[in-house]
Amino acid sequence: MRRYLVLAMGSALSIPAASHAQSNKSGDPDTRAAAVEKQMTDAERVTITHGIMAVPFGTTKLPEGLLLGAGYVEGIPRLGVPALTETDASLGVSYVGGLRGDGATALPSGLAMGATWDPDLIGRGGATIAGEAQAKGFNVLLAGGINLVRDPRGGRNFEYLGEDPLHSGLLGGAAIAGIQSRHVMSTVKHFAINAVETGRQFHNAVIGDSALRMSDLLAFEIAIERGNPGSVMCAYNRVNGASACGNDALLNGVLKRDWGYKGFVMSDWGAVHGLDFAVKGLDQQSGAQLDAKLYFGAELAEAARRDKRYKARLTDMNRRILRSMYAVGIDTYPPAKAPIDIAANARVAQDVAEQGIVLLRNRDVLPLAAKAQRIAVIGGFADSGVLSGGGSSQVQGVGGPVVAIPTVGGPFAAVLAQSYQRSSPLEAIVARVPKADVVFRSGRYIADAVAAAKKADVAIVFATQWMTEGLDAPDLSLPDGQDALVSAVAEANPNTIVVLETGSQVVMPWLEKTAAVLEAWYPGARGGEAIAAILFGDVNPSGRLPVTFPASVDQLPRPKLPGSDTVEPNFLGYGKPGQTLDIDYNVEGADVGYRWFAKRHAAPLFPFGFGLSYTRFEHGPLTIVPGAAPVARFAVTNTGKRSGADVGQVYLTGTPAGDATRLVGFSKVTLKPGEKRILEVPIDPRLLATWKDGRWDMAAGTYRFAVGSSAADLETPVASGFLARKW
Incomplete structure (x- = not known):
């Protein structure tokens, strides 16, 4: 309980005081940055x-001995300014199509991390992949993907954490803090409202200021805090008419003025369309070849x-970039090639996978x-x-993918292959029951699979949905006739059990015929072992959905x-000259x-926050301690016969203006059979307010709250009175 309060109200993973002091031994980051910039x-x-994409592409000549990766920004040795060696991404050190000839530990997908509802664990994951990045020679991880999942067909949903701003903000902030605790700089991306990939270079996200502030921007605000x-990495798309990387309202207005952000804004690769992006708030042009x-x-x-505006802006750009270098300590703790404990790091990946797998259905099998x-x-x-x-x-791990199915040709074929991690669920199942008769069928022929299923006590079907950056899914079905x-x-x-490995939500027309369903997402370097551990009960499932599954x-x-009917699918997201696409998020x-479901009184296939366990939990009673920093206090009791972890979720259910449904706090706790724990969860007042006339506005009156196991399964609401606030 106390640990969670620290995570929720402060940094998700603290940088040791000694390290922080050493990284700033020559003065605070702002003072150092100003002094160096003046020289x-x-x-x-x-x-x-500006920087380049650090892979062979086009006619750009790469510096000799360059570490291949996402990007490279030249340093200034005379002033002790280090070069920036950049690698993707939130899930581990990117494979870059195998160009470096090495592998890395793959964390489970972003949605799997979101399904853990555990900021501390996500902070450990961030520190793990940052350690690998530094040991490979990188000092920047292009991580921190927290765009809200607005459309389940979005191609990059698997990189993001979920659909709720508090949930994504807390977990995203924990991942970033974990990364930077190893003196590797992290981004947070893609700023902002990067919800689909169709026409990503030109589509225009249309949304009102109030709605944007209370959703996607709030996730970024919490993660940055x-x-x-x-x-901060800006997005490809446009937001209310202006390119995200040249959006004065977002970059200069919201990020730097309103939030007081002191770091720098880097572009996504190929997202800069003019010099004027500098005065509109962009600080660094990345991957300039694109x-x-x-x-x-x-x-x-x-x-x-020739222009005072650009002169002042250039000074600010340099100081912001330098400040971030010094604040993270990449100058004091430069990356250096070193051995990597692959086994230990894989254990962290497996922990995340085990806690992120969601049991959606179980008929006692x-x-x-x-x-x-x-x-x-x-x-x-x-x-x-x-x-x-x-x-x-x-x-991909050492040795590369165990299976790689081409999906396109051309220069991006390697990064767009449907690839599989070297962690076989079949082998993990056989290892768990070595004396059993375990058979495998590929599923290419349904008749063959049915014949094998009829002879078995249990049939376990692995169903996959491959998703990728650059392309959206056309619908919510499982592809290839699955x-x-x-x-x-x-x-x-x-006794058929379905194990889903999906990048986002899918529909399940076969659900009622099955005995059990597990959502395993993309489970990473030790995904096979994690799935087997859940199937056989070595681990009690505790994952909870970070997104709503529509019917x-x-x-x-x-x-x-x-x-979908006007834009040709294209990995880079370019359309025909002059092509436009407005997406109305209003x-x-x-x-x-x-x-959205609560507002429409619609019943989804599975609600946000849902997940079953091999034991049972009860929640409540709930009390609210009002004040400037309100706190929700409630009990969680394990009423079953097995130890297990549960996520107590607190929702706002009503305001003086009427009904509302908003997650305002959560806490994950592990309990023994019969154990009861009192939890205290702080409530961010922004979650009780609306954005109005350029500030948060919280009306006086009665607010209702409820605790439960999902957004659709809540106990009787309790009421609490609050005074009016504006800030």
């Missing part, structure tokens, strides 16, 4: 304001010589008994490995995917995910 020559002032990232030209080099220097004699394992390349998402965040496969196997064997696309704010506004 720069005019030529040096445009050195760290908790994690203090060195950099832009039409280098704007933040000689052209910026010339503009600074799980956990499986070790004495199970005949098991049919079907589909999903379960004999080889577990699925991972495509694009820049692709991580829905038909699951349905046929379930009809043949009533059909008809329940979505936009049943038809915007641009339809749902701040009511993302479960809030």
